[in-house]
Amino acid sequence: MSARAVTDATFETEVINNQKTVLVDFWAEWCGPCRAVSPILDQIASENADKIDIVKLNVDDFPALAAKYQITSIPAMKVFQKGEVVKTVIGAKPKVALVADLAAYLA
């Protein structure tokens, strides 16, 4: 299962108003570490589908949202609860490390 892409049009519904915890992966095509971490996020998403939604936001296509969330380094993974950012993880990490960073939201 590959993470769903969100856009300027769907961000409000899919992220801000989502009742579930949502992780937004801010990424770009030209970012090698983003491509490396993407399959790991897909695994985490399918293993924790009942607890967390994982979606992707392309910063090239939607720079306004990237700016709004002050993205200056990608991959940037932001966890949203009730529309608020509750956790930010920056940089590609091995699955074990990423799961540890996100432990509070996967339990």
Added chain:
Amino acid sequence: MRQIIIIGSGPAGFTAAIYAARANLKPLLIASSVEAGGELMNTTEVENFPGFPDGIQGPELMTKMQEQAERFGTEVVYDDVTALELTGATKTVTLGSGETHEALAVIFATGSAYRKLGLPDEERLSGRGVSWCATCDGFFFKEKTIAVIGGGDSAMEEATFLTRFASKVYVVHRKDTLRASKIMQERAFANPKIEFIWNSAVVGITGAEAVDGLRLRNTVTAEETSLPLGGVFVAIGNDPRTHLVHDQLDLTAEGTIAVAGRSSKTSQTGVFAAGDVIDPTYRQAVTAAASGTVAALDAEHYLASLPADLLADAGETELVTVNN
């Protein structure tokens, strides 16, 4: 059990794999989960790798090296080594997945990691305007004034690359001359968006939520100044990645893995090292590739010298031949 496991997927690791695979050693290469391909994955144009007169993109070069290694039977695993047991005739490699692999020989080619400035606010502001990767993060500094810290080739490359986005790029360097190659220096000097700040050490990174500037100390006059900025790229060098082996292999005074003479032989029999992890001096894609060749040939000779019953456990005894 395998004959050989290669740890690392930069030019040293993949070149070792090409040689080992062509010698029919059926290498297993542990590539890392998120850093596969190594340092060149975060570079743009590579202009000094022989055979590519028009240059080649770093990631494309690494893809080609991997294809070449796989063509001869290298098996690549995208995982991270979490533990290593290098003493004894059988070496054990434990991966992030919990899987363990055994081999008679190991080539260690883990390269190096970006060096940090070691300033108190560096970690806090990382991803908030402090970056180690211009190609990853430059895009977010459109029309901003930023600084690159460092005086080597990678600092010049980053500064030049960042002028595509930033309105102004300062290069902050501790000395009044650069370590970078002439061609990279001249490119940076000729770029109207780049300005050099010489003889200046970074003593602080400032900013509450995001970077807003640097504190600099003049290395000659000791005068301190503030430089307002929207971002900082750190390119002050790399440190060899030895944390997995520092208690099992001898290191040099520079922190690299010690090898015997011009060989790749480490202090542990059957363990060979190659690339930036043994090289405090040259650290080029080509020298790393050459070093990977040395390690593969040394490992082949070592395996060929082992008793037949040991090799039988690792399979394919008849194929252990020195084939160079």
